[in-house]
Amino acid sequence: MAFESKNLSVLAYANGFTLWHYTTTETAATVGGVNYFNDAVDMLRVGDMIMANTDTDGTPAAGIFLVNDTTAGAVDVDNMTTVGGSDTA
Numbered sequence: 001m002a003f004e005s006k007n008l009s010v011l012a013y014a015n016g017f018t019l020w021h022y023t024t025t026e027t028a029a030t031v032g033g034v035n036y037f038n039d040a041v042d043m044l045r046v047g048d049m050i051m052a053n054t055d056t057d058g059t060p061a062a063g064i065f066l067v068n069d070t071t072a073g074a075v076d077v078d079n080m081t082t083v084g085g086s087d088t089a
Contacts, residue, residue, distance in 0.1 A: 003039050011051065018043075020050040022065075025057040028080040032065060037075035044075055052080060 004024065012019040024031060031054055037044060044050075050065040063080035070076075 003036055005039060008040060008043075008050075016045070018045065018048045020044075020048060021052070022050050023053040023056060026054060027058075028052070028054040028061050028063060028082075032077055032079045034076055035074055037067075037077060038073065041070055041073050041075050044070055046070055050077065051083075054080070 007024055008020055008022045010018055011021050022031070030036065031052060037050075044067050046067055046069060048067040050067070052063055052065055054061045054063075061080070061082060062084055063082040065077040065080050067075065067077050
């Protein structure tokens with residue numbers, strides 16, 4: 001499965017910064033891979049953050065990806081910084 005633009009939406013925008021949300025059945029490792037967001041290169045800017053829900057049909061994870069490069073038509077994001085902890089209950 002590849003990037004699906006219908007699953008990327010704006011949460012907030014201010015001062016040239018956009019906070020996005022993305023949801024997918026892909027794992028965080030796949031989403032964080034080089035070129036995953038290339039189809040959104042015209043929308044994403046360096047410094048934008050993408051709040052993400054990944055692997056929604058398996059072992060769900062949530063976190064934040066930071067857009068760190070958008071040169072030459074390619075988007076690169078940092079590995080996902082996980083949000084949340086373990087559930088001991």
